[in-house]
Amino acid sequence: MQTFDEIVTLMSARGLRVTDQRKTLAKLFSEAVGYLSPKDVYDHMGKTYTGLSFDTVYRNLRVMEELGVLEQVMFEEGVKFKIHCRENDHHHHMICLGCGKTYPIKFCPMEQTNVPTDFKVIRHKFEVFGHCKACAEEEQVQGGE
Numbered sequence: 423m424q425t426f427d428e429i430v431t432l433m434s435a436r437g438l439r440v441t442d443q444r445k446t447l448a449k450l451f452s453e454a455v456g457y458l459s460p461k462d463v464y465d466h467m468g469k470t471y472t473g474l475s476f477d478t479v480y481r482n483l484r485v486m487e488e489l490g491v492l493e494q495v496m497f498e499e500g501v502k503f504k505i506h507c508r509e510n511d512h513h514h515h516m517i518c519l520g521c522g523k524t525y526p527i528k529f530c531p532m533e534q535t536n537v538p539t540d541f542k543v544i545r546h547k548f549e550v551f552g553h554c555k556a557c558a559e560e561e562q563v564q565g566g567e
Contacts, residue, residue: 424505426452429491436489443471447482448491456522457495457502495549514548520557 424432429448433440450466451458464479483503486492492503495517507524514527531548553561 424452424491429505432489432491433486438485438489443467443474443478444482444486446470447486451486451492451503451505454504457497457504457517459500459502463503495547497551514550516550516552518554518557519551520553520561523554525554 426445426449429452430440430445433444433448438444446467447463450463460476460480460483463483464474464476467474467479483492483494487494487503490506493506494501494503495515497519504522504524507526512530514530516525516527518524527548527550532543532546537543
């Protein structure tokens with residue numbers, strides 16, 4: 423996970439204007455555990471920045487994703503973001519639906535995919551959803567009551 427200072431440095435190095443709102447976003451994601459929805463971010467930012475629009479929040483999330491600061495994942499309930507992990511090698515994730523913890527998958531399934539010769543892959547994502555041990559045990563305890 424990237425630190426607040428690393429995120430701000432990356433934004434600046436990539437030519438992005440480092441505003442107070444973007445610093446607040448960087449701080450929020452550097453301290454967050456798991457994934458945040460755009461609404462989570464909007465609600466948090468709205469406490470400090472009255473009059474902030476949802477469009478502004480969403481636009482900043484997209485910009486930070488394009489910079490490689492954030493990762494976007496599509497959950498059943500909608501899109502969520504988290505800080506980009508520090509793993510430098512190409513990898514994918516297993517994601518706990520309970521707590522949002524991620525586990526790296528150290529191989530790429532694209533290597534076993536027969537891509538048609540008339541198709542050019544631009545990018546890809548592979549995510550596996552389930553429950554970590556702690557959340558699975560908690561679910562089992564709650565289900566048994």
